[in-house]
Amino acid sequence: MNMNPTVMLQEAERILKLNDKGVYTVPTHGLYPFQWNWDSCLTALGQFHFDPNRAWVELETLVAHQWPDGMVPHIVFHQHDEGYFPGPGVWKTGRPVPTSGITQPAVLGLVLEQLYERSADQSLVRGRCEALVYAAARWHDWFYRCRDPEGTGLVALLHPWESGRDNSCDWDAALAAVPVDGIEPYVRKDITHVDPSERPTQFEYDRYVALVQCYRQMGWDNERLHDAAPFRVVDPGFNAILIHSEFALARVAQALGHDDVAERLFARAQRCVAQMEQLWNPALGQYSCLDRRSGCLVNSASIGGLLPLLVLPQGHERAHALARRIQDWLAIAPFGVCSMDPNDSRFDGRRYWRGPSWLVVNYLLIKGLRQGGMGAVAKQVLKASMACIEQSGCSEYYHPMTGEALGGGTFTWTAAMVVEFLTVQNQGS
Numbered sequence: 001m002n003m004n005p006t007v008m009l010q011e012a013e014r015i016l017k018l019n020d021k022g023v024y025t026v027p028t029h030g031l032y033p034f035q036w037n038w039d040s041c042l043t044a045l046g047q048f049h050f051d052p053n054r055a056w057v058e059l060e061t062l063v064a065h066q067w068p069d070g071m072v073p074h075i076v077f078h079q080h081d082e083g084y085f086p087g088p089g090v091w092k093t094g095r096p097v098p099t100s101g102i103t104q105p106a107v108l109g110l111v112l113e114q115l116y117e118r119s120a121d122q123s124l125v126r127g128r129c130e131a132l133v134y135a136a137a138r139w140h141d142w143f144y145r146c147r148d149p150e151g152t153g154l155v156a157l158l159h160p161w162e163s164g165r166d167n168s169c170d171w172d173a174a175l176a177a178v179p180v181d182g183i184e185p186y187v188r189k190d191i192t193h194v195d196p197s198e199r200p201t202q203f204e205y206d207r208y209v210a211l212v213q214c215y216r217q218m219g220w221d222n223e224r225l226h227d228a229a230p231f232r233v234v235d236p237g238f239n240a241i242l243i244h245s246e247f248a249l250a251r252v253a254q255a256l257g258h259d260d261v262a263e264r265l266f267a268r269a270q271r272c273v274a275q276m277e278q279l280w281n282p283a284l285g286q287y288s289c290l291d292r293r294s295g296c297l298v299n300s301a302s303i304g305g306l307l308p309l310l311v312l313p314q315g316h317e318r319a320h321a322l323a324r325r326i327q328d329w330l331a332i333a334p335f336g337v338c339s340m341d342p343n344d345s346r347f348d349g350r351r352y353w354r355g356p357s358w359l360v361v362n363y364l365l366i367k368g369l370r371q372g373g374m375g376a377v378a379k380q381v382l383k384a385s386m387a388c389i390e391q392s393g394c395s396e397y398y399h400p401m402t403g404e405a406l407g408g409g410t411f412t413w414t415a416a417m418v419v420e421f422l423t424v425q426n427q428g429s
C-alpha cells in the first residue's frame, strides 16, 4: 500500500468514523455488529486523538451495561442483527439491553489512565473519570471475588472468548475435555463473512457453544459458575493485563485524591504480581497457562505468556528473557509479534490466534517493554507492527511472515492502534 503517515492517519480516522454508531463503535461491520468490551476501550485511545469527548463516551457506554454483580460483559447487543452467532437469544442473560454472559481482558483501567493523563484540562474530566474509576474498580473486585474464590491472587477464565484470544493453542487441552453432549443445533455466521481457514474450527465452536449453554443453565450466577465450570484456565496474559490496569486505576484514584481506593488497589496489585511466578514455565522459558481443574501448567508458548512484561519491574531477569523471545520470533516472522511461537508445530500463520499477529497485543507488548526499560526492543515491535499497516492497511490480523491482511477488513481497533503508534508511541524512547 505504501502510505505516508499523514495518509495513514486519515485512513485510520475514516475507519473509526465508518464504524462509529454514535455512542459505541463496532469492531467491523458484518462480522462483529455490536459493541465488544476490550475493542471499545482500545478504540477510545484512537478516538481521543480526533475527539476526546467521543473517547470518554465510548467507555461510558460500555460501563453503562455493567452487571449488578460488577462484571463488565464482553458484548453489548445494542441492536438486533442476524449476522452474528451466538446472539442474545442464545445467551439469554436477561439484561435490559442484552449482553453476553462472560467478560474480556480488563484494559479499561489502563486506557482510563491514558485518557486522563492526556486530557488538556483534567479538572473538566474529573467527574467522568471518577465515575469510570469506580466502575472499573468494581469490575476488578468482581474478578477477584468470582474468578478467584480461593484468593490465590490469580483469576481464571471460564470461556476461551474471555481471553480475547479465542482459539489460541493455549486452550486446546482444556477445551477438548469440555463435554458436548446435548448441544443444541446451531449455524455459524462467522464463516459467511471470512474464509474458514482463518477462523476457529467446528470442533472448537461446538465446545464454545457447550460452555455458553452450561453457564446459561446455571442462570449466569457468577457466585456459582467458577467452581462448577468445565473450563477453568488461568492465563498469564489476562492476569497481567488485569494487574497492570489495577496499578493504573490506583494511580488515577490517587491523582483524584481518593487515597483509600488507591491504597486498596495498590496493595492487591502488589500481592497479585508476586503470584505470577506460579505461571513461569521453565520448559518453555516463558509464562504459560495453568489449568485450574487439573492443576497443571499448559505447555503452550503463546503470546499470552509474553504479556507479563506489563507487570515485571525494570531489570527483572524474566523480562529480559521475554524480550529475547520476542526478538527470536521476529527473526522468523517479521510482521508483528505473532500470537503463537512460530517454532511450535501447531503454529498456523493464517488461523486467527494460532499464529497471526494482532496489533492490539503488539501495542501491549510495546507498553510492557518500555515500562521494563527495553525501549530498543519496543521500537523493533513498533516497526514490525507498522510494517503490517504499510503492507496491508487496517485489517483484523496479519500473516506474521508475509504481512498479508487476514480476517475482517476496515477494523476499528487496528485503526485505533495506527493512531496511537503514529501520534504517541513514535515519540517515545
Ligand code: GLC
Pocket: 027, 032, 036, 037, 038, 039, 163, 164, 165, 166
Ligand atoms: C474476536 C477476537 C476478540 C475480539 C472480537 C471483536 O472474537 O478474538 O479478541 O474482541 O473478535 O473484535
